[in-house]
Amino acid sequence: MKSIFFVFFLYFSVGLIISQEIQDDSIKEVIIVDSIHPVNNSVFTFLNLEGKKSLSIKISDQFTILSAKQPRHVFAQIPGVFEYDMDGTGNQINFSVRGLDPHRSWEFNVRKDQIITNTDLFAYPASHYSVPLEAIERIEYISGTAALQYGSQFGGLINYVSKRPDPEKFFSYENYFTFGNYKFLATFHRFSGSRGKFAYNTWLYLKSYDGYREYNHSTGNAQNITLFFYPWKDFMMRLEWTHSGYLIQLPGPLNDSMFRVNPRMATRQRNYYSPSIHIPSLNIFWKINQNIQLFFWTAYLTGSRNSVMFDKPANIPDTVSQNTLQYAPREVHIDKYGSYSSELKIKYSYSLFQKNHQFFAGVQSLINRTRRFQQGLGTAGTDYDLTVVNSTWGREVQYYTDHVAFFLENKLNVFKEFFWQFGLRYEKGTSIFKGKINYYDSEKLKNTIPHDFPLLGSQLSYKPLKWLLMYVGYSQAYRPVLMKDIVPASSQEMVDKNLKDVRGHVAEAGVKIVLPYFKGEITYFDILYKNRMGSIVQEDSMNNVYIFKTNVGDSRNKGIELFGQIDYHFTQKFKALAFTSISYLDARYISGILRKGNQNVNIAGNRVESAPEWTVRSGFLFSYKKLSLQLIYTYVDETFADPFNTVEPNVSGTVGLVPLYRLWDVSLSAELSKNVTFLMQINNLLDEKYFTKRPQFYPGPGIWPSEGRTLRFTLHVKT
Secondary structure, eight states, X not given: OHHHHHHHHHHHHHHHHHHHTSOGGGHHHHOOOOOEEOOOOOTTTOSOOTTSOEEEEEXXXXXXXXXXXXXXXXXXXXXXXXXXXXXXXXXXXXXXXXTOOXXXXXXXXXXXXXXXXXXXXXXXXXXXXXXXXXXXXXXXXXXXXXXXXXXXXXXXXXXXXXXXXXXXXXXXXEEEXXXXXXXXXXXXXXXXXXXXXXXXXXXXXXXXXXXXXXXOOEEEEEEEEEEEEOSSTTEEEEEEEEEEEEEEEEOOOBOHHHHHHOTTOOSOSSEEEEEEEEEEEEEEXXXXXXXXXXXXXXXXXXXXXXXXXXXXXXXXXXXXXXXXSSOOOOEEEEEEEEEEEEEEEEEEEEEETTEEEEEEEEEEEEEEXXXXXXXXXXXXXXXXXXXXXXXXXXXXXXXXXXXXXXXXXXXXXXXXXXXXXXXXXXXXXXXXXXXXXXXXXXXXXXXXXXXXXXXXXXXXXXXXXXTEEXXXXXXXXXXXXXXXXXXXXXXXEEEOTTOOOEEEEEEEEEEXXXXXXXXXXXXXXXEXXXXXXXXXXXXXXTOOEEEEEEEEEEEEEEEEEEEEEEEEESSSSEEEEEEEEEEEEEEEEEEXXXXXXXXXXXXXXXXXXTOOSEEEEEEEEEEETTXXXXXXXXXXXXXXXXXXXXXXXXXXXSSSEEOOEEEEEEEXXXXXXXXXXXXXXXXXXXXXXXXXXXXXXXXXXXXXXXXXXXXXXXXXXXX
């Protein structure tokens, strides 16, 4: 690591020395491709971000294969991004920041054009809806201190902002065609335009992939239709329907010995998984006058998540029985979702003591309905078949939530370039869990979880110089009790009837520098995560041992994030850019006990799982005329797979150390004409054999190897 820091320090120092020798009149000429910018206030952002860490990633400036959807490329300049890379299909983005859980990005409030796309924020907040990045203009990232306006998630907001229709054309067309090894094939078609008071934007996306591993075939599709209506100036109505879905054949988990022999092998060929999500929505933006703006949206998310699997540890083979001459029956699982969400926000600008200030207020309503059918006896076949042989389910449960939230925030201009923003969010609602499980008493299964508490937040920012910004922020946050926390895994488990939502805070302080040839930011953060869920061992009055699912302890994630970037224009034809994003993370349990076998073990002081101490990403971009070459280096430190910090792996590969890994990715881009661009990309250039996580549940307990070396090409045409 010392050598890594030396290299970064060297090129930053040289770049800064050079930049001091360039005159100010050359600033306009040296600005080259720069894909990351502060988030500006806009129709779809609709809040002031003073005192909040925020970034806007412009997708059109990305030198990456968009269909691959790899967080280490798309979010490379956000320090500390943890990529849960398990299948390489690009169907889903699984990532986290600051030591939070990366599963389906469910620690974020994920939105598309401000519409919530998390499947069910209370039952299962995973992001099953998967928008193609080819349809996106930029991605807005706002850290967890934005919880007051956007919601409770500790990770913050990820907002995918769609490309808008050209206001000057009635018809325009855009196409991406991508292909590569392992039969990777993807195509994206976008049609858009404007005429008078109307505009439209529609796109279609298709993809297929045989997979880096055996029995890893995948197909995906997505569609979108958006209609815009501008009846008068400063008023917009937006009606949209969007859908995404995919089917993936899961090659099964490996244990450590299997991974060492051949990371491309499969332990399963009969496991399938398929989500399909539809989201119709209505958006209204109205600038009532110079001082008042109104934003309203309402949406309905509906769809399903289906799987048919032989879901056993890696060391249990899925083979034909010698007695029946058939495979064992698989398990069928089906989730059905129906989530209504609406939000009304008002922004009011006013003057006081000869200063301009802003006031924000809003109300959000959520009605979430999730029905889960599990442990259905499936067929002994090998194809994707959701048939349940005896038409009964081992588990048939429902999770219903009615919820409302109010927020108020006030941004005060205390004095020149010094702002204080403070506010309150009040959450109130109830989640009701009920249903039947064939091994559990239905009356004991019922549970009601109230959500009723305020969240406070405050941010300060000061810009003493044009190139210097200092900020500090604090916001309380919470994460509701999820369905997986309530469902007992066996008849030996009991669930606490007084489960508490995870509560805590996100705090951060930072300094941002923006100079002609250098930009940098350093941030200190502190996340307190209280009332974590888990299981302990207890005894009843008859001295019978049972497993009790309850709140088991607290954790604290602290660290420093560093970003630096130098760009320089050697000549009018030759340009260069270099950046590095570094994260140091100390994520530990500060209290808690957990069940280990038939004992309760104190985990205080242990590291949080999937939370690397060091994460480093560096990029180098060289452009000559219409050719560009980009190199990205990734270093991710070792992590633990369980809260007991087990080092030696078990026979199934579900626990044990996850080794550190280093990757090099290279991209070459050529602008063939004004409307045609060609991109070639080699990921994992040195063919590193690695994995990022040992999941305990989906897609199966054990090791899921990440992709080795891959080669892909994209042709982008735009009229």
